[in-house]
Amino acid sequence: MAKVCILGGGFIGRFYAESLCGRRGKDEVKVIYARRKETAERFAKDYEVPFFTTDMEEAIVHPDAEFIVIGLPNNLHEEAVMLCVKHKKAVLCTKPLGRNATEALRMTLACEEAGIFAGYLEDLCYTPKFLKSLKSVQAGAIGRILWAKSRETHPGPHSDWFWDIEKAGGGAVLDLGCHCIEISRSFIGKDVLPVEVMCWADTQVKPIDAEDHAIGLVKYENGAIGQFEVSWTFRGGMDLRDEVMGTEGTIWLNSFLRTGFEMYTSGAGNAYVAEKAESTSGWQFPVGDEAHELGYPNMFNDMFDSFEKGISPRESFYDGYVVNAIIDAAYKSAKTKLWEPVVLPLWRGQTGLSKPSVYVDFDAQHWFIKEEILPNGDKKVILKNKETGIITEKVTRQD
Secondary structure, rough: OEEEEEEEHHHHHHHHHHHHHOOOOEEEEEEEOOOHHHHHHHHHHHHOOEEEEEHHHHHHHHOOOEEEEEOOOHHHHHHHHHHHOOOOOEEEOOOOEEEEEHHHHHHHHHHHHHHEEEEEOOOHHHHHHHHHHHHHOOOOOOOEEEEEEEEEEOOOOOOOHOOOOOHHHHHHHHOOOOHHHHHHHHHHHHOEEEEEEEEEOOOOOOOOOOOOEEEEEEEEEOEEEEEEEEEEOOOOOEEEEEEEOOOOEEEEEOOOOOOOOOOEEEEOOOOOOOOOOOOOOOOEEOEEEHHHOOOOHHHHHHHHHHHHHHOOOOEEEEHHHHHHHHHHHHHHHHHHOEEEEEEOOOOEEEEOOOOOOOOEOOOEEEEEEEEEEEEOOOOEEEEEOOOOOEEEEEEEEEO
């Protein structure tokens, strides 16, 4: 049984508690820390947590705090992690790991040097649809991955600190792009080096210092491209979509806004519908088991099971550090309007990869380009002559 201490009694802390209570049937939230007493007290009452406090270190050192789960604002992650290092407590940290790669690397190395278990709570890499898709990709079902695109957009985050660039460390790119980048990176291969980033970002709607909308491309050493689309200005709820294109197929995922559950209401009720839903009237798109669809139970199962087996979880602090490094390059690119290199002083994946050759033999004289069946049943093959470079077509008639 895992005895859990949650740091943070707000929105994400409650999602974590909902996922932890009874999911494996043997994990319990024993300690809750919040910055405000009323928040900690209410959380303790709602989830029957026996001990609450507004002193972070007191929560971490508590004898019933075996696992520390960090659900705090970004500017408090490093402080909380270093207290876990100090007291040799296993730590799970929400995304993004740091406000930048420098913070993330310090946390990663500190945990490794202390010999403590450290897991990165990247829930969208644990959704049922993502896990099944990833298994298909790793089995070669869609061939070599060429392009992986991930989108997360909604009307904006729920707490004041997100909108403060000093506390948050950034805007939509850091808040949402961390999900999208790790999703694409997983499909392309987490051991494939991210080389450079091109990003457009702007503040289009909100009166804030950070960006509220951005689009970026991440180029990988093997020639694959990752793409992220993020926004705090999208109207209509939370839109989570992924696309993966390979040499042998394509995968499309829609994880939240279109789930197969639609409801119309005049607004007679006023209950919670789904995360980031903007209205309680009109057509609604509820989610049957929100925590499950967003990957939280699978995520915690992986974390605790990995700890018990003495292995690294699917998402580690090192993964969070790599994501932060990609985001740093994206922010630099948004300013320079240039492709910017991903700076990774600590890289544990492959090196020296290159884009595979595009030339496939058709016969001794030709390279293969394309084959298709025409409406009349004929088969057409497009070819390129190896010596002259001339492109021709060969048609096999179906009489």
